Amino acid sequence: xxxxxxxxxxxxxxxxxxxxxxxxxxxxxxxxxxxxxxxxxxxxxxxxxxxxxxxxxxxxxxxxxxxxxxxxxxxxxxxxxxxxxxxxxxxxxxxxxxxxxxxxxxxxxxxxxxxxxxxxxxxxxxxxxxxxxxxxxxxxxxxxxxxxxxxxxxxxxxxxxxxxxxxxxxxxxxxxxxxxxxxxxxxxxxxxxxxxxxxxxxxxxxxxxxxxxxxxxxxxxxxxxxxxxxxxxxxxxxxxxxxxxxxxxxxxx
Numbered sequence: 616x617x618x619x620x621x622x623x624x625x626x627x628x629x630x631x632x633x634x635x636x637x638x639x640x641x642x643x644x645x646x647x648x649x650x651x652x653x654x655x656x657x658x659x660x661x662x663x664x665x666x667x668x669x670x671x672x673x674x675x676x677x678x679x680x681x682x683x684x685x686x687x688x689x690x691x692x693x694x695x696x697x698x699x700x701x702x703x704x705x706x707x708x709x710x711x712x713x714x715x716x717x718x719x720x721x722x723x724x725x726x727x728x729x730x731x732x733x734x735x736x737x738x739x740x741x742x743x744x745x746x747x748x749x750x751x752x753x754x755x756x757x758x759x760x761x762x763x764x765x766x767x768x769x770x771x772x773x774x775x776x777x778x779x780x781x782x783x784x785x786x787x788x789x790x791x792x793x794x795x796x797x798x799x800x801x802x803x804x805x806x807x808x809x810x811x812x813x814x815x816x817x818x819x820x821x822x823x824x825x826x827x828x829x830x831x832x833x834x835x836x837x838x839x840x841x842x843x844x845x846x847x848x849x850x851x852x853x854x855x856x857x858x859x860x861x862x863x864x865x866x867x868x
Contacts (some may be wrong), residue, residue: 666839667697674816675701676774686817691824698805704732704782705799713771714739725793728800729786737779744772780855809838 639864657663658679665680667688673704674680686846688694711718716735723728747769751762782800785791790807791800802808814837827833830846851858 667694668701671697671701671812675812676777681816683817685819685821686813687821687823688813689823690824691833692826694813694822695805698808699801701812702781702805702808703799703801704778705797706736707798710775714743714775722798723795727792732779733783737776737783740772740776740779742771744776747772784833804836806836806838813837814839 623675663680667690670680706718714736716739719727719731732735747765749771751765782791785802786800790803792803793800822833831841833839834841834844
């Protein structure tokens with residue numbers, strides 16, 4: 616989150632009244648945005664440390680942190696869930712409101728939502744994207760607060776369109792399930808997407824975890840060819856006496 620003072624924001628490439636985010640050299644405060652500084656420092660670092668969600672978003676949507684020699688993934692037991700969360704298509708109230716849409720009549724029927732995405736949400740997002748591009752094109756270098764907000768809306772819409780396009784291309788595989796409680800589509804298995812979104816972005820990948828039990832299962836879950844994997848299982852360095860297991864029954868199950 617932006618931590619700048621009101622005065623600083625007057626010269627922030629995303630906050631001030633006069634910048635064009637695509638031409639930030641016009642803004643005297645370009646070098647003061649904490650997020651931009653932190654991101655650039657990570658890009659310049661020989662060993663940047665990112666959380667998994669940020670890596671997936673930055674590498675896929677911004678095209679950064681890719682083609683690296685090594686990718687080290689800690690807490691590897693969470694990778695399947697992280698990738699599923701990234702690929703899932705969820706329809707929050709704010710998401711639907713932003714597209715100025717109503718909901719399908721049959722809210723619990725998967726086919727109704729697929730049609731809604733294909734015939735209403737996806738086309739509407741594309742129309743809004745084109746409208747924003749026209750509005751920003753007319754402004755040239757003269758940007759104000761409204762144009763800055765339009766640029767943010769444009770970025771959000773671009774991601775929404777890409778997600779819906781990916782979903783519409785993938786739904787025919789039958790690998791997706793509708794979850795009515797959360798109004799979301801989720802892939803049943805994410806293994807087929809592991810190489811595209813994670814492993815093809817580095818020459819070598821190291822996955823670490825204290826709770827990975829089977830190399831065969833990890834490879835199946837994440838779409839890694841078993842022949843490409845070297846598995847190293849190490850004992851804990853902590854003495855057993857310092858990591859006891861206490862049996863304390865409380866209630867019959």
